[in-house]
Amino acid sequence: MTGSYAELFFLIFFGVAAIWFGIVVFRTHSMVRSALALLFSQTAIGAMFLVMQAEFLGVLQIMMMATEMSVMALFMVMFMMDPGGMGAMDMSHQKRLSLRAGGIGLIAALAVSWLPDWGPVANSIPDASRQVELLGIELLGRSMFVFESAGLTILTSMIAATMVAIAPRKIGEDT
Amino acid sequence: MNVAIIILTLSIGAYFIAIIEGWAMHGRISISRPALSALALFGRESLLARTPDRLFFESGPILLLVVGILSMAVIPLAPGLIITDLATGALFLNAALAYVLVALIMAGWGPNGGYAMIGGWRFLGQFIAYAMLIVMPITAVAMRAESLSTTIIVTSQSELWNIFYQPIGFVLFVLAAMALAWLPPLDLPNAPSDLAGGFEAEYTGARLAVLRLARMVIILAMAGAIVTFYLGGWLGPWLPAWLWSVIKMLVVTTLMLTTGRLVPRVRESDLLAAGWKLGIPLALANIFLVGVIALVVDI
Numbered sequence: 351m352t353g354s355y356a357e358l359f360f361l362i363f364f365g366v367a368a369i370w371f372g373i374v375v376f377r378t379h380s381m382v383r384s385a386l387a388l389l390f391s392q393t394a395i396g397a398m399f400l401v402m403q404a405e406f407l408g409v410l411q412i413m414m415m416a417t418e419m420s421v422m423a424l425f426m427v428m429f430m431m432d433p434g435g436m437g438a439m440d441m442s443h444q445k446r447l448s449l450r451a452g453g454i455g456l457i458a459a460l461a462v463s464w465l466p467d468w469g470p471v472a473n474s475i476p477d478a479s480r481q482v483e484l485l486g487i488e489l490l491g492r493s494m495f496v497f498e499s500a501g502l503t504i505l506t507s508m509i510a511a512t513m514v515a516i517a518p519r520k521i522g523e524d525t
Numbered sequence: 526m527n528v529a530i531i532i533l534t535l536s537i538g539a540y541f542i543a544i545i546e547g548w549a550m551h552g553r554i555s556i557s558r559p560a561l562s563a564l565a566l567f568g569r570e571s572l573l574a575r576t577p578d579r580l581f582f583e584s585g586p587i588l589l590l591v592v593g594i595l596s597m598a599v600i601p602l603a604p605g606l607i608i609t610d611l612a613t614g615a616l617f618l619n620a621a622l623a624y625v626l627v628a629l630i631m632a633g634w635g636p637n638g639g640y641a642m643i644g645g646w647r648f649l650g651q652f653i654a655y656a657m658l659i660v661m662p663i664t665a666v667a668m669r670a671e672s673l674s675t676t677i678i679v680t681s682q683s684e685l686w687n688i689f690y691q692p693i694g695f696v697l698f699v700l701a702a703m704a705l706a707w708l709p710p711l712d713l714p715n716a717p718s719d720l721a722g723g724f725e726a727e728y729t730g731a732r733l734a735v736l737r738l739a740r741m742v743i744i745l746a747m748a749g750a751i752v753t754f755y756l757g758g759w760l761g762p763w764l765p766a767w768l769w770s771v772i773k774m775l776v777v778t779t780l781m782l783t784t785g786r787l788v789p790r791v792r793e794s795d796l797l798a799a800g801w802k803l804g805i806p807l808a809l810a811n812i813f814l815v816g817v818i819a820l821v822v823d824i
Contacts, residue, residue: 382630386627386631406616409611409616409620413623416620421649424646436576479673479674482673
């Protein structure tokens, strides 16, 4: 095990913060508060990456989530009937189903973390600039196909979603 | 020590920006006006809107200020004169600046006012227009330097500044930086003439002072980013390194604050159309060109 007690402390601290903000998402009534609580939950995960000395991944996580969650906040405000939470709308529904799904998810996560043999823990961590280089080589080498197909899938679904959202109209009709 | 020097530079720079902005707005240079108006703001009552989202209302301006200071942390003023020389400095700058959006949405949503809310969401639209034009030119800069560290990016320009090496990227980045700091003609979120101050409308007193100060710091950070990425940072003959950084940053801020006022405010839809139909193809072309040049020419 590399790393000090301070590292462990901050890892636990940000982990608890991530979970706590995750709970806040469902405890608040305001859509914007809910979206931004999810943002800060994800930011805490980014901070966990930073504690684990994965600088690039941490900064990337913190950067990406700011945009994504802000856009999500906009959509939540647009589509929900009570975006300000003034009418004390309940954010939780289908409680039994969610409990079961959450329980299965928890068991799956614990099984994945405990059951497989993860191999020996790395003795030394490459410095941050080397990590960026290694990540780049990985992305353009072994993992290229996976990432390219994921990118293509996302692009396709974005175009499809836009097409579905456009209201159909007859040819020659004025808008 | 570095932190103290950079905070001092930051304060002087922010004050200078306030003077220049006053000059651009009122046509007269007054050294004392920013200090007097700051004093006046602190003397005024800090009003609270009815049924606000108090948490967002209070934390929005503070988050904005923190973001500005964090983004200054990776701007080098001279060799060694930097708060933290991260290996992912250029990406860190992006990450910090993404939270400008979050802070403005919080400040817009918080006070429970129509103008403020429209201002906050307008900035989200503006962000979607300019965000790629911040990231893609930085990618090209990092490609030349073969590093994300801001100090290595500066030293990579010792032969030729990036403004000459990748002029398309420079133009796009400056425009995107002006959109990020909501400078005229891209001041859509506060738009004094059609949104009555936008997200600033409900802020008064000390809270407004923090909001204005944060914006000065962000303008300064963007000028620092332009100087670091395109104008060779501290590089220059005769004068000491830190003085070159300061001179370049002051010239860039002055140009950013004054020239934009000569054109009318851009419409949100026009900004989005220009950003995506013209800006992103140009930014991609810039990345391609820089890639080819970096492979062929050895500078």
